[in-house]
Amino acid sequence: MQTTYDVIVIGGSYAGMAGALQLARGRRTVAVIDAGIRRNRFAAHSHGLLGQDGKSPSTIADEAKAQLLKYPGVTWIDGSALAAEKTGDLFAVTTADHNTLRGKRLLLATGVSDHLPAITGLQDRWGSSVFHCPYCHGYELNQGPLGVLAVSEASIHQALLIPDWGPTTFFTNNCFTPTEIQRQQLAARQVRLETETVSEIAGEQSAIIKLANGRLIELAGLFVASLTKPASPIAYDLGCELAESPVGFYVKTDELKQTSIPGVFACGDLGRPMGSVTFAIGDGAQAGFAIHRSLIFDGLPQ
Structure with missing residues (x-):
């Protein structure tokens, strides 16, 4: 298995896959680490998503994954990311099975957990x-x-x-x-x-x-209105700045989904005060575009 990628995406739900899709179409190598725990897993049907209204969340996610994996630059890893750190010019991500992946950019799409x-x-x-x-x-x-x-x-x-x-x-x-x-x-x-x-x-x-x-x-x-917090501690461990909404905490990003840590992006429910599948997909696409451009322009002579 290749262990160095252009981008490592932590979280393979709607936002993470949307980001990975744009990067794959930009002919970049992408590793998606997915624990398989979607926030809307408790709902029988997903509504309000254009073109997918009324489908089950699992059907939407499975179809998206199948389409994503047609791109040869995508590697899908079932499991959890336990830790991430910056090592030189790369980010090192350690998985639950003790493998280490390295990437030039990191996209956090781990979502949030609901507390009732x-x-x-x-x-x-x-x-x-x-x-x-x-x-x-x-x-x-x-x-x-x-x-x-x-x-x-x-x-x-x-x-x-x-x-x-x-x-x-x-x-x-x-x-x-x-x-x-x-x-x-x-x-x-x-x-x-x-x-x-x-x-x-x-x-x-x-x-x-x-x-x-x-x-x-x-x-x-x-x-x-459930109270929310990031579902994974990785953003906090990396030092990403958090913001607070009336219903909980999320990772603060700029309009291009860049966090306060250079090279680390966040999207979906993790990177916005309120979420939906529609917003998650749009957020992921925006992050994918921005990461691809950063890989190009940050490497040019300044």
Whole structure:
């Protein structure tokens, strides 16, 4: 196996593959290291992606991988990247099976991990009746009764957004107390306010909200803005600067997806405050273009 590449891509989901595709088409050698853990693996269908609407996430990813691997410059490595460091002019990446790969550039596409409130039954229904994105899942709930579970004051934005997909109840769950202006905004959007503590989420096809006082509220779907952090420590270990959004941390990049560390790029959910498959693909393509150009122009006499 070749161990020195033009680019090493850590993360082979939508963003990583999109970046690798542009680099392969630029006739560069690319190694993609993929642990096979996509953020949307809990969802049965992916919606809102032009030309792929309604397909399963695994089908979209498998088709993309098959197309990518037709390019001879691409090497696919199933497994995890444990560490990365700069060694001279190259980056050295150590994999879980103790192999070391070297590359002139590094593209981080490891995504983020979602962290949900510690409520019984919530994690079990993530992607089936509990969701984070109404653009991805709201239409299929057929204007049924919906809920928003607060995780912070920032959840007010989500509560004001969701009524376009169905009548909405906002569960503040002891996270914050809405101001008078916020109450007026909720009323203007016809959002019902529920201040009782949520004790459990039940139900099979629906989300049944169990409140601490014993009441049950059945919903077609419950939305919650998960708190996120980078799924891998590699960006942090390399010294990449992080930025914070209302829902968590991500790697800070410029408009070309370059991180604060020269030669290291980040894309997809890892490199933006909010994500979707559409954004991930666009981000990856942008990073691929930028990396290819850096390989050309950074090597010219200055």
